[in-house]
Amino acid sequence: MATIRDVAKLANVSTATVSRVLNDNGYVNSETxxxxxxxxxxLRYRPNDVARSLFKGSSKMIALFVPDIKNPFxxxxxxxxxxxTNQYGYTFVxxxxxxxxxxxxxxxxxxxxxxxxxxxxVSSTICERHLEHVTSPIISLDRRFxxxxxxxxxxxxxxxxxxxxxxxSIGCKKIAHxxxxxxxxxxxxxxxxxxxxxxxxxxxxxxFIVAGDYRFKSSYEVTKDLxxxxxxxxxxxxxxxxMAVGVLKAAESLNMNIxxxxxxxxxDGIPLGLTTTPSLTTIQQPIYEIxxxxxxxxxxxxxxxxxQVIHEELEVTLIERDSTKRREEA
Amino acid sequence: MATIRDVAKLANVSTATVSRVLNDNGYVNSETxxxxxxxxxxLRYRPNDVARSLFKGSSKMIALFVPDIKNPFxxxxxxxxxxxTNQYGYTFVxxxxxxxxxxxxxxxxxxxxxxxxxxxxVSSTICERHLEHVTSPIISLDRRFxxxxxxxxxxxxxxxxxxxxxxxSIGCKKIAHxxxxxxxxxxxxxxxxxxxxxxxxxxxxxxFIVAGDYRFKSSYEVTKDLxxxxxxxxxxxxxxxxMAVGVLKAAESLNMNIxxxxxxxxxDGIPLGLTTTPSLTTIQQPIYEIxxxxxxxxxxxxxxxxxQVIHEELEVTLIERDSTKRREEA
DNA sequence: TTGTAAGCGTTATCAA
DNA sequence: TTGATAACGCTTACAA
Numbered sequence: 001m002a003t004i005r006d007v008a009k010l011a012n013v014s015t016a017t018v019s020r021v022l023n024d025n026g027y028v029n030s031e032t033x034x035x036x037x038x039x040x041x042x043l044r045y046r047p048n049d050v051a052r053s054l055f056k057g058s059s060k061m062i063a064l065f066v067p068d069i070k071n072p073f074x075x076x077x078x079x080x081x082x083x084x085t086n087q088y089g090y091t092f093v094x095x096x097x098x099x100x101x102x103x104x105x106x107x108x109x110x111x112x113x114x115x116x117x118x119x120x121x122v123s124s125t126i127c128e129r130h131l132e133h134v135t136s137p138i139i140s141l142d143r144r145f146x147x148x149x150x151x152x153x154x155x156x157x158x159x160x161x162x163x164x165x166x167x168x169s170i171g172c173k174k175i176a177h178x179x180x181x182x183x184x185x186x187x188x189x190x191x192x193x194x195x196x197x198x199x200x201x202x203x204x205x206x207x208f209i210v211a212g213d214y215r216f217k218s219s220y221e222v223t224k225d226l227x228x229x230x231x232x233x234x235x236x237x238x239x240x241x242x243m244a245v246g247v248l249k250a251a252e253s254l255n256m257n258i259x260x261x262x263x264x265x266x267x268d269g270i271p272l273g274l275t276t277t278p279s280l281t282t283i284q285q286p287i288y289e290i291x292x293x294x295x296x297x298x299x300x301x302x303x304x305x306x307x308q309v310i311h312e313e314l315e316v317t318l319i320e321r322d323s324t325k326r327r328e329e330a
Numbered sequence: 331m332a333t334i335r336d337v338a339k340l341a342n343v344s345t346a347t348v349s350r351v352l353n354d355n356g357y358v359n360s361e362t363x364x365x366x367x368x369x370x371x372x373l374r375y376r377p378n379d380v381a382r383s384l385f386k387g388s389s390k391m392i393a394l395f396v397p398d399i400k401n402p403f404x405x406x407x408x409x410x411x412x413x414x415t416n417q418y419g420y421t422f423v424x425x426x427x428x429x430x431x432x433x434x435x436x437x438x439x440x441x442x443x444x445x446x447x448x449x450x451x452v453s454s455t456i457c458e459r460h461l462e463h464v465t466s467p468i469i470s471l472d473r474r475f476x477x478x479x480x481x482x483x484x485x486x487x488x489x490x491x492x493x494x495x496x497x498x499s500i501g502c503k504k505i506a507h508x509x510x511x512x513x514x515x516x517x518x519x520x521x522x523x524x525x526x527x528x529x530x531x532x533x534x535x536x537x538f539i540v541a542g543d544y545r546f547k548s549s550y551e552v553t554k555d556l557x558x559x560x561x562x563x564x565x566x567x568x569x570x571x572x573m574a575v576g577v578l579k580a581a582e583s584l585n586m587n588i589x590x591x592x593x594x595x596x597x598d599g600i601p602l603g604l605t606t607t608p609s610l611t612t613i614q615q616p617i618y619e620i621x622x623x624x625x626x627x628x629x630x631x632x633x634x635x636x637x638q639v640i641h642e643e644l645e646v647t648l649i650e651r652d653s654t655k656r657r658e659e660a
Numbered sequence: 661t662t663g664t665a666a667g668c669g670t671t672a673t674c675a676a
Numbered sequence: 677t678t679g680a681t682a683a684c685g686c687t688t689a690c691a692a
Binding site: 343344345346347350356357358359362381383384385386387 | 661662663664665667668669670
């Protein structure tokens with residue numbers, strides 16, 4: 001690979017001049033500029049970004065931490081982040097953390113050594129004190145670490161309320177909830193939203209709240225149990241779509257008809273909900289927008305580190321599909 | 331951030347000595363080693379990888395190019411690649427190319443400037459001549475660029491033959507095929523495999539081959555058309571699972587019963603096929619293994635550039651699920 | 661066993 | 677308008 005010195009020699013100028021035309025700053029005679037550009041072309045010269053990074057102390061890279069890209073919520077998020085980082089000339093690093101705290105810390109250190117310019121994190125285990133020594137900007141998604149760390153979230157509690165109220169509005173009399181992992185703040189908020197609506201109902205009973213972990217399998221099993229024990233449940237608010245699909249499959253295996261016997265509503269709005277039979281009613285998050293806003297805010301924070309903390313909350317939308325249906329009055 | 335010089339000063343040694351204990355090479359007295367390590371700890375010193383990269387000319391980063399991480403085939407692949415690269419201390423860069431040639435070239439150049447050590451590419455547009463000036467090792471996935479560029483693939487043609495023969499074996503009399511984009515070699519091979527089996531059948535007609543693009547939507551539409559025109563089709567081999575799910579949905583909208591009236595088999599074995607109703611019979615690729623083998627081979631190629639080109643072909647497996655069913659004799 | 665110093669490829673300051 | 681040169685933080689001959 002040719003270096004700036006090779007170019008300088010060929011064009012009969014100093015490296016400083018080459019650098020000037022490269023970066024388009026400082027005065028440079030238009031004729032020598034041409035000479036330099038020709039030399040660049042002739043040598044197929046491309047500046048070495050590592051050397052640039054060393055000098056500048058920044059790498060033009062940003063990293064996204066997700067628990068697992070295989071979880072269908074994250075590909076769209078990742079895509080959004082990559083789209084905007086790429087648009088601004090940044091390189092996109094993806095890290096799967098498995099919600100493992102040590103792994104997160106290891107990544108954080110490794111990438112800091114590489115002068116990565118900023119982090120977007122979906123994490124349940126990170127909190128402020130782990131970030132003390134991190135000097136690059138960080139933005140948390142979906143879950144808020146602390147008021148000092150910028151975030152992009154949705155109003156989970158409100159969305160959960162809306163989901164539950166919707167089930168009531170279509171005539172469900174006994175509405176259960178399958179929770180996400182209680183380590184995740186969004187999951188806690190969704191539970192709260194559910195409780196906001198049903199807490200004082202005469203029929204309400206804590207048996208109607210069952211624990212899941214946001215994964216398909218747990219909900220498949222937990223649901224079979226729940227629906228076998230409580231045959232009077234006619235509405236189910238599930239903390240995320242992946243688990244809601246598990247519910248659909250569990251009901252299928254029990255020969256229960258959805259939505260005739262049971263209405264099911266999920267949360268997230270992932271594309272998977274479009275391909276099930278019945279298709280899934282859900283509270284849709286603006287996934288792409290969450291990712292792209294997060295990336296934009298991060299890039300602003302990188303350019304203006306003096307800027308204050310930013311918290312942005314986006315809106316969710318109820319999407320009616322075929323897994324819910326108005327109950328006929330008895 | 332502390333530098334190696336700060337450590338050297340605090341430990342009362344030269345930077346060379348610090349470097350020696352850091353990299354554990356060269357002689358260094360065990361007592362001074364302790365002093366150095368204490369200084370490192372005291373200053374929370376972490377070596378700057380950018381400086382290291384500049385010196386070494388390599389960055390300990392590898393990149394994966396996929397058309398779109400939102401396509402459900404790729405998250406598992408990406409996960410596999412990230413797992414092994416991470417295990418060997420490499421950083422994982424993800425690029426969405428949209429099958430856009432210019433974008434691919436731009437990424438390739440940008441990452442080369444960053445001294446990225448190797449590339450894993452899923453691409454239909456790249457061929458050898460675009461790679462002339464790339465000096466880092468490259469490995470192509472799923473599609474073979476040329477015999478000079480290492481690859482990890484599956485036997486698409488054989489898998490397609492197996493799929494088609496399976497439909498015959500369960501009694502399908504007229505078997506159609508929905509193709510992938512003919513720009514992709516895997517797609518062409520799957521078509522060939524289909525033809526291998528049906529070409530000389532008396533019923534065979536070119537109308538039974540319809541063009542898709544590996545996406546859900548195209549197949550949804552194309553299928554409605556096909557099934558309306560040719561009501562005698564009783565078997566359908568679809569070039570990938572995503573399109574096969576489109577077929578399921580199209581049949582649903584036509585009130586056709588799968589598998590009673592029509593058996594459908596896909597290709598890929600993505601998790602999506604487990605959540606549809608009916609679940610999808612398919613030719614399963616070992617997706618995770620493809621990714622992890624590719625990454626392992628790439629790392630070998632990075633360590634031993636003198637090594638020759640490697641082509642590896644993995645096996646596919648027929649998975650019977652609920653979208654296919656033995657035809658009763660008339 | 662340790663230190664000195666050159667070099668990796670840039671950018672930016674200062675002087676000319 | 678241009679050029680010399682120090683600096684970014686590290687590694688590795690080579691010398692001591």
